[in-house]
Amino acid sequence: MAAAVDPTIAAVGPRVKALREAMDLSLRDLAERSGVSAPMLSQVERGETSPTLQIASRIASGLELRLSQLLRLDEEGMVSVVRSGEGRRGGAGGHAYEVLTPPLPGLRAEVTRHTLKAGAVTGGPGDPPRHEPGARETAVVEQGALTLHVDGAEHALHSGDCVTFDADLPHHFANHSEEEAVLLAIVSAGLRRS
Template identity: 75%
Template structure:
């Protein structure tokens, strides 16, 4: 199996690292997801080795990408499209919370858009859960359907379909659906410094 062009090794390595970090995966996590050993992944990320196309394809799969996306063969200028069947899905929750990440895992991306669906009585987390976003992050959520309640840093905010809320996402927070019907919301989390 042919190796990836040597001129692309460093670019691929830094891209793999950026994508892995954007997905909050350790080398070990990506190794488990891709079937490529952590030492090999480390060498690829540092540009010390050129992966075969087979290994690059396994790495891409571990990052929820097609090989062409990892190698940037299908990028056309500054536009990246995530098709409905290509969304990254979050782990299924026993709490009745399902979500999909709608933005692509691009290196250096400073914002992530996700869609959350809450069954009746379900929540995205609970009291005492640690903040899941980096310091300085801001979150804006738009309620698409149903009613949700935002619990943020000890305060409670009732939201209806069509309402939008923005808050410091590095504070303890979670959304819950108090009603019997399903509720959905779009959330965008952006990194950056909190305004004083």
């Protein structure tokens, strides 16, 4: 007699795929991050196999989640909270960022906080990949002064200024001042026809 499969584990495939895609990860990327082979991940995503708890735990870790988050055991309704300082982090060369929104399936906007030391710019190694076609970005300067370089034009921004632009155009923020600058950015995916 075959063992009964936990329906919570069996339904994880589409969620893994949506979370992986929300993080702009290929199957190979997630395989490297989780230690689970790409063919196994593909079978899980397609619902051809149900992962063991150990495999599911490794997949969750590769997605920067706890197992309970991957399986939605600790979600209450449609509320997902990312606590201060617990967002996904990255950056290099004087630019640090933290993704403040959770990697939820179907989430069409992402909020990030960027800290740029004097002389630092966004768009370097360790930064998020370029935005998808049709994406729009709204950014608020929380502290300091920055220059937005977008599609060959420059826009001076100061604390409290808010800017919205087509994020699929070549762009970066530069801190030309001697003070640290902080920027809150909201990227909405695919809202504009390309």
